[in-house]
Amino acid sequence: MKNILSIYKKELRLIFSTWIGYIIIAVFIALTGYFFQDMVDQFARLTAQFLSSGQRGGVFPYNINDILFRYWLGNSSVILLFVIPLLTMRSFSEEKKSGTIEMMMTSPLRHYQLVLGKYLAILTVLVPLIIYSILLVIYFTALNDVPVTVQWGLFLVGLLGLVLLGGAFIALGIFISSMTENQIISALTTFGALLIIWVIGWSSVYSSTGFGEILRRISLNNHYENFAKGVISLSDSIYFILFITFFLILTVSSLGTTRWRGIK
Amino acid sequence: MIKVQNLTKQYGKFTALKDVSFEVKKGEILGFLGPNGAGKTTAMRIITGFLPPTSGTVTIGDYDIMDNSIECRRMIGYLPETVPLYDDLIVRESLKFYARIKGVLSKDINNAVERTLHDCRIEDVQNKLIRTLSKGYRQRVGLAQALISNPEILILDEPTIGLDPKQIIEIRELIRGFSGKRTVILSSHILPEVSVICNRIAIIHKGQLIAQDSEENLTRLAQKGPNLLMKIKGPNKNITSALMEKNFIKTVTSDKSNIPSVYDYSIVFNDSPKNRQELSKLVFDNSWDLLSMEPVSSGLERIFIDLVNRYEEARA
Numbered sequence: 001m002k003n004i005l006s007i008y009k010k011e012l013r014l015i016f017s018t019w020i021g022y023i024i025i026a027v028f029i030a031l032t033g034y035f036f037q038d039m040v041d042q043f044a045r046l047t048a049q050f051l052s053s054g055q056r057g058g059v060f061p062y063n064i065n066d067i068l069f070r071y072w073l074g075n076s077s078v079i080l081l082f083v084i085p086l087l088t089m090r091s092f093s094e095e096k097k098s099g100t101i102e103m104m105m106t107s108p109l110r111h112y113q114l115v116l117g118k119y120l121a122i123l124t125v126l127v128p129l130i131i132y133s134i135l136l137v138i139y140f141t142a143l144n145d146v147p148v149t150v151q152w153g154l155f156l157v158g159l160l161g162l163v164l165l166g167g168a169f170i171a172l173g174i175f176i177s178s179m180t181e182n183q184i185i186s187a188l189t190t191f192g193a194l195l196i197i198w199v200i201g202w203s204s205v206y207s208s209t210g211f212g213e214i215l216r217r218i219s220l221n222n223h224y225e226n227f228a229k230g231v232i233s234l235s236d237s238i239y240f241i242l243f244i245t246f247f248l249i250l251t252v253s254s255l256g257t258t259r260w261r262g263i264k
Numbered sequence: 265m266i267k268v269q270n271l272t273k274q275y276g277k278f279t280a281l282k283d284v285s286f287e288v289k290k291g292e293i294l295g296f297l298g299p300n301g302a303g304k305t306t307a308m309r310i311i312t313g314f315l316p317p318t319s320g321t322v323t324i325g326d327y328d329i330m331d332n333s334i335e336c337r338r339m340i341g342y343l344p345e346t347v348p349l350y351d352d353l354i355v356r357e358s359l360k361f362y363a364r365i366k367g368v369l370s371k372d373i374n375n376a377v378e379r380t381l382h383d384c385r386i387e388d389v390q391n392k393l394i395r396t397l398s399k400g401y402r403q404r405v406g407l408a409q410a411l412i413s414n415p416e417i418l419i420l421d422e423p424t425i426g427l428d429p430k431q432i433i434e435i436r437e438l439i440r441g442f443s444g445k446r447t448v449i450l451s452s453h454i455l456p457e458v459s460v461i462c463n464r465i466a467i468i469h470k471g472q473l474i475a476q477d478s479e480e481n482l483t484r485l486a487q488k489g490p491n492l493l494m495k496i497k498g499p500n501k502n503i504t505s506a507l508m509e510k511n512f513i514k515t516v517t518s519d520k521s522n523i524p525s526v527y528d529y530s531i532v533f534n535d536s537p538k539n540r541q542e543l544s545k546l547v548f549d550n551s552w553d554l555l556s557m558e559p560v561s562s563g564l565e566r567i568f569i570d571l572v573n574r575y576e577e578a579r580a
């Protein structure tokens with residue numbers, strides 16, 4: 001545990017001393033902020049249409065969770081898909097390139113400690129993003145006296161989904177980084193792999209075969225969608241936990257084989 | 265303390281190390297000597313547990329490096345050839361990090377850092393970003409990382425490379441000070457360095473250990489070359505025979521130099537007491553001109569070249 005903590009602190013320090021951490025947080029905030037603004041505009045338009053359509057007495061048919069937050073969470077997840085490969089690319093590739101991996105592998109550390117320390121450090125970068133998302137919604141509701149009720153429970157489930165999704169992205173990114181000493185290859189391969197797992201369910205929308213169903217189950221997006229809607233289900237949670245565990249274990253064994261193959 | 269038995273390492277078809285065996289006793293400093301690509305780094309990587317051997321065993325203390333890797337690694341401080349550093353950490357931070365993962369107790373970490381900063385003479389850069397350091401400082405920070413946990417065993421791959429002469433002397437003094445306290449294996453291609461620091465020398469060539477002994481014994485092992493080189497202006501035949509008359513001279517060979525009527529004489533002494541003044545007097549008395557006289561020490565350099573040549577001949 002002490003070793004994991006030491007690696008964790010060092011990694012976190014490196015993520016922020018190279019500015020990459022700050023830049024990624026800034027990019028995420030800027031882009032999601034823009035989308036939020038855009039969606040609020042749309043929401044306002046819908047409200048205005050409703051008000052001018054003369055149905056004053058009727059029930060407002062739109063739910064802010066459904067029409068704003070859900071889509072905003074969807075957008076945010078796509079932005080994560082872009083930025084997370086940039087966070088994970090250096091985790092092992094840089095150590096391999098600079099040779100510090102030799103110091104790590106000859107220190108009294110177990111491979112899983114190294115992997116977990118790094119994983120948790122990158123995961124920590126998501127914390128400010130989640131805090132920001134909550135603040136954004138608080139700010140929005142406090143600013144507008146439109147009688148909209150935010151269903152916080154649903155939104156928080158969505159954020160939990162975002163964290164799980166980010167955690168899955170990071171696990172895969174770290175694994176790919178452990179296989180190459182080139183950071184660009186690491187980032188591009190991670191991005192490609194994530195995108196494929198993301199969209200793999202799309203092609204099966206109209207398919208009714210068992211294979212189509214399998215693809216739907218594999219797809220990251222499908223499981224995340226439920227969280228974004230505010231639905232927390234056991235199978236979706238297990239999917240993410242298995243996904244993360246699977247790639248972390250692969251990373252640990254990838255380090256083992258690096259040792260057997262030797263570097264270069 | 266370190267026992268290496270029949271170590272062989274193959275990368276595909278290339279054999280980097282072939283049946284290497286040696287032992288380093290507690291408190292001993294062993295110098296690894298060999299040309300580039302001889303297998304020094306591979307041997308060190310196997311001893312530190314970074315690479316697995318193709319066959320053979322390495323025992324550190326009572327532990328096998330493959331079976332009890334963690335215990336072994338805890339005892340070893342290692343400076344790889346490439347001096348890997350975290351460029352984006354501050355020197356002090358980096359040392360603290362290594363102290364923690366090497367298992368230094370939390371309450372001892374600050375002391376360990378202070379001691380190492382002092383020993384490696386890097387106190388004045390302790391708050392600098394490693395990225396900004398010069399080659400000499402980087403090398404010393406690398407050494408500090410190896411020393412931070414006060415390890416029983418030090419494996420240093422080319423520890424003085426990139427340092428200026430004054431720093432080289434300081435680091436050599438530091439390493440020599442470990443003699444008797446720590447077990448050290450260091451590699452170098454600078455021969456005098458090995459002879460100054462090490463108790464024992466292992467010469468490695470094309471993956472094979474071709475000799476290991478103290479410098480004295482290795483000197484005895486090497487073939488005798490010339491002991492004295494003289495440059496004399498005068499009649500070649502007369503000079504040669506006059507030199508041969510001296511009872512302490514075994515053989516004289518002469519070569520034309522690029523100056524007319526000046527010859528280079530390579531002289532091999534026998535075991536009788538030598539008298540160099542007598543030689544200069546001889547030249548003077550015959551009114552020849554002595555242009556230079558240069559004793560050749562039987563340095564490690566020659567032993568090394570000699571042993572490598574002999575090895576090559578034996579193979580051919």
